[in-house]
Amino acid sequence: MKLSQYFSNDDGSLPEVEIAFQAESSVATAFELLYVLGAKNATASGGHVWIRAAQVEKPFSGSADALLVTEGLADPFHVVLGGICGTNQIIPDLGVFVSTEGLILDYRMGPEWGQAEIESFSELLRKLHSLGGTISAAWWGEDGERDFQAALKHS
Incomplete structure (x- = not known):
């Protein structure tokens, strides 16, 4: 299933895929997996995490910050990660929102999303699914959800 229609035209939005x-x-x-697959922090100003008990913001320091969220020590946060490879192809930068329920990946559509990048992203989603994640592309409506689910079944 070709997913290029969900990546090629930059309309200014940031489509989301929920895991x-x-x-x-x-x-x-799952957040640690992104780092195993090459993630590097690409967040403007580096990003920050709100620490609940101390009521202070600390600089985002990497994959361990997701553990702070899941342990209830920090609020959910959003960072931009670059350099992730689901296959041997680097995926364009992804926004990643981390909460106790899961991850929400967002991306900027545009010409940097060729077929190899889309396949690499699809493989990343398959890997997250293999960790027990339920993948949803509700952003794109029923047709988009169906297309994403069909693409994820192909390996």
Whole structure:
């Protein structure tokens, strides 16, 4: 299934793909996987995480910050990660929102999304699914959801 229609035309939006997990511990594992697959922080100003008990913001420091969220020590946060490879192809930068329920990946559509990048992103989603994640592309409506689910079944 070709997904290029969901990536090629930059309309200024940031489409989202949600990955929900039953176990909060899986959220931290999934976020760590992004780093195993090459993620580097590309957030403007580096990003920050709100620490609940101290009521202070601390600089985002990497994959371990997801564990702070799942343990209830920090609020959910959003960062931009670059350099992730689902296959051997680097995926364009992804926004990643981390909460106790899962991850929400957002992306900027545009010409940098060729077939190899889309396949690499699809493989990333398959890997997150293999960790117990339920993938949803509700952003694109029923047709888009069906297209994404069909693409994820092909390996």
